[in-house]
Amino acid sequence: xxxxxxxxxxxxxxxxxxxxxxxxxxxxxxxxxxxxxxxxxxxxxxxxxxxxxxxxxxxxxxxxxxxxxxxxxxxxxxxxxxxxxxxxxxxxxxxxxxxxxxxxxxxxxxxxxxxxxxxxxxxxx
Numbered sequence: 001x002x003x004x005x006x007x008x009x010x011x012x013x014x015x016x017x018x019x020x021x022x023x024x025x026x027x028x029x030x031x032x033x034x035x036x037x038x039x040x041x042x043x044x045x046x047x048x049x050x051x052x053x054x055x056x057x058x059x060x061x062x063x064x065x066x067x068x069x070x071x072x073x074x075x076x077x078x079x080x081x082x083x084x085x086x087x088x089x090x091x092x093x094x095x096x097x098x099x100x101x102x103x104x105x106x107x108x109x110x111x112x113x114x115x116x117x118x119x120x121x122x123x124x125x
Contacts, residue, residue: 004038005098011091013103014049016075018085031074031083033093034102037064043095049083050090057081064099 037043048058
């Protein structure tokens with residue numbers, strides 16, 4: 001398959017609520033980056049988190065195998081530092097091979113669950 005996607009992506013909107021109406025891990029409030037690597041090589045990805053009032057944190061290092069997808073919860077990012085709850089942030093993804101990134105948020109602070117999904121901004125090469 002021909003390469004699909006771009007090497008640099010940005011998600012300008014990020015926010016993980018600290019509250020949830022559910023204890024089921026699938027229904028806890030979270031942010032997710034859905035990453036598709038449709039190519040023939042493993043993607044080595046560096047994620048940097050940006051804030052309005054402090055220095056960026058990162059890189060968070062992840063890999064997505066060739067011809068694979070990863071639904072990465074920002075809630076699970078801990079190294080070099082956990083992504084804070086109740087704080088607005090943005091993220092930049094830099095990959096050594098083209099990937100596609102989609103952003104999803106599940107907000108379960110109320111029993112009426114809210115789900116938001118957007119495609120990230122991709123920088124042309």
